[in-house]
Amino acid sequence: MDRRRMIQPPLVDSTACLCRVDAGLKTVAGAKKYVPGARLCLQPDIKASIHPTRSKPARGESSRNQSPLLPGLPDDLAIACLIRVPRVEHRKLRLVCKRWYRLLAGNFFYTLRKSIGIAEEWIYLIKRDREGKISWHAFDPVYQLWQSLPPVPKEYSEALGFGCAVLSGCHLYLFGGKDPLKGSMRRVIFYSARTNKWHRAPDMLRRRHFFGSCVINNCLYVAGGENEGVHRSLRSAEVYDPNKNRWSFISDMSTAMVPFIGVVYEGKWFLKGLGSHRQVLSEVYQPENDSWYSVYDGMVAGWKNPSASLNGHLYALECKDGCKLRVYDETTDSWSKHIDSKIHLGNSRALEAASLVPLNGKLCIIRNNMSISLVDVTKSNDAGGASAEHLWETLAGKGQFRTLVTNLWSSLAGRNRLKSHIVHCQVLQA
Structure with a gap:
């Protein structure tokens, strides 16, 4: 097989800000292990929304007991799939489950889209x-x-x-x-x-x-x-x-x-x-x-x-x-x-x-x-x-x-x- 056809865009931006990584993501939780040179976020957290929102629930079980983002796939590969979904469908993705909502509500998801040139x-x-x-x-x-x-x-x-x-x-x-x-x-x-x-x-x-x-x-x-x-x-x-x-x-x-x-x-x-x-x-x-x-x-x-x-x-x-x-x-x-x-x-x-x-x-x-x-x-x-x-x-x-x-x-x-x-x-x- 031609090796050039096997080259894919990077799954993770090595310079991405990791401050918004969901700790519940199985392989992303150890992001430092497979994202060399990743930096901490130097910017302040985003300000509170004008519109009232529900308070964040306390984190319960450990991340290893949570179900995967996509059944049968490690979370890093699941993220590689989800970031390629067209922007017009992102509102629907947020409604699938809490983990998908948290993923799409953070900077990490959109930093990856921008890094591989698919931001819209x-x-x-x-x-x-x-x-x-x-x-x-x-x-x-x-x-x-x-x-x-x-x-x-x-x-x-x-x-x-x-x-x-x-x-x-x-x-x-x-x-x-x-x-x-x-x-x-x-x-x-x-x-x-x-x-x-x-x-x-x-x-x-x-x-x-x-x-x-x-x-x-x-x-x-x-x-x-x-x-x-x-x-x-x-x-x-x-x-x-x-x-x-x-x-x-x-x-x-x-x-x-x-x-x-x-x-x-x-x-x-x-x-x-x-x-x-x-x-x-x-x-x-x-x-x-x-x-x-x-x-x-x-x-x-x-x-x-x-x-x-x-x-x-x-x-x-x-x-x-x-x-x-x-x-x-x-x-x-x-x-x-x-x-x-x-x-x-x-x-x-x-x-x-x-x-x-x-x-x-x-x-x-x-x-x-x-x-x-x-x-x-x-x-x-x-x-x-x-x-x-x-x-x-x-x-x-x-x-x-x-x-x-x-x-x-x-x-x-x-x-x-x-x-x-x-x-x-x-x-x-x-």
């Missing part, structure tokens, strides 16, 4: 309906199915101007914003794609809404915005480090600003917004030396929202329906390059492109009617103008949209489908 990315949409209510939904691009999610906690059910970002690839954070009754907030919560639950995180240092935010080196940066206090527009900025589980101030911005667009490009954070006198301002932040400075080059001058950076290139949408992309050319300091689908949908609010995010190495365009398109920008340099439309792919289009989520959409937006719009869009991996 889903799209998460946060929408506001015509009554101002916030809801959210997840889309599986592999099976092209919409997934139900636990409700957004009540403090964000009607909030305005709050931030949204992803840390560690699987934690979606909501932070700040303006409560209709209580005003500006410091609140921070996050959803874990691994546990499918909401959790609390430390509050920000300043109350703010309609601010800018970004993630650099897995740290969450927040700057500017508004506060209902004496100084309405803010110059202050802060950063959250999940490893230290705390917020810290960074240098203030050059001028107070309410950002309306931001992006991380070449390791720098670019922001564009309105100053105290409603003038357009542009600033860039460099984390290396903790400094801000104004910028007025061709990139900022022609910069539009939504925008995203991927593989060292900066992209922005050219038209309202997002069927044409612009590419920033650093050599000419201009937005002269274009990637056109050649099929334009229209200028209605429902068809307006609300977000542009990277997904599985491609750019994903999400519109207010929940239609989704993918653009393979990696091949754009090889495609001429006439064939550029072949780079585009529809994941959830007009026809698919009707068949997949007609009932869901009707219940969300009622008869008038044009009143709902997407507030935030992120990609989580698990």
Whole structure:
């Protein structure tokens, strides 16, 4: 037999964090014996869930008396099988038994999926309906199915101007914003794609809404915005480090600003917004030396929202329906390059492109009617103008949209489908 065919992906990541290994797993309990170099977890335990949960039962009999995860297989081989089950079925796996639930509720299971390259990315949409209510939904691009999610906690059910970002690839954070009754907030919560639950995180240092935010080196940066206090527009900025589980101030911005667009490009954070006198301002932040400075080059001058950076290139949408992309050319300091689908949908609010995010190495365009398109920008340099439309792919289009989520959409937006719009869009991996 060809030995190359016998090579399989590693069953266990030798650098994985072992702090969440279930002691009840027969061979995993002695993980150090067959996982050389395994490290202890240096990060604090995940915070308690916002939603009440049952207390953990006391461990009874020794692990050797427990039944195997899969009858007839050692637990390490059973885990090797279970981690290959598609993500869309994980909710069902948790219902099989307590041991499967504990396995899929910990970091160990998903660390293995990521280490062998089978972790899946889903799209998460946060929408506001015509009554101002916030809801959210997840889309599986592999099976092209919409997934139900636990409700957004009540403090964000009607909030305005709050931030949204992803840390560690699987934690979606909501932070700040303006409560209709209580005003500006410091609140921070996050959803874990691994546990499918909401959790609390430390509050920000300043109350703010309609601010800018970004993630650099897995740290969450927040700057500017508004506060209902004496100084309405803010110059202050802060950063959250999940490893230290705390917020810290960074240098203030050059001028107070309410950002309306931001992006991380070449390791720098670019922001564009309105100053105290409603003038357009542009600033860039460099984390290396903790400094801000104004910028007025061709990139900022022609910069539009939504925008995203991927593989060292900066992209922005050219038209309202997002069927044409612009590419920033650093050599000419201009937005002269274009990637056109050649099929334009229209200028209605429902068809307006609300977000542009990277997904599985491609750019994903999400519109207010929940239609989704993918653009393979990696091949754009090889495609001429006439064939550029072949780079585009529809994941959830007009026809698919009707068949997949007609009932869901009707219940969300009622008869008038044009009143709902997407507030935030992120990609989580698990």
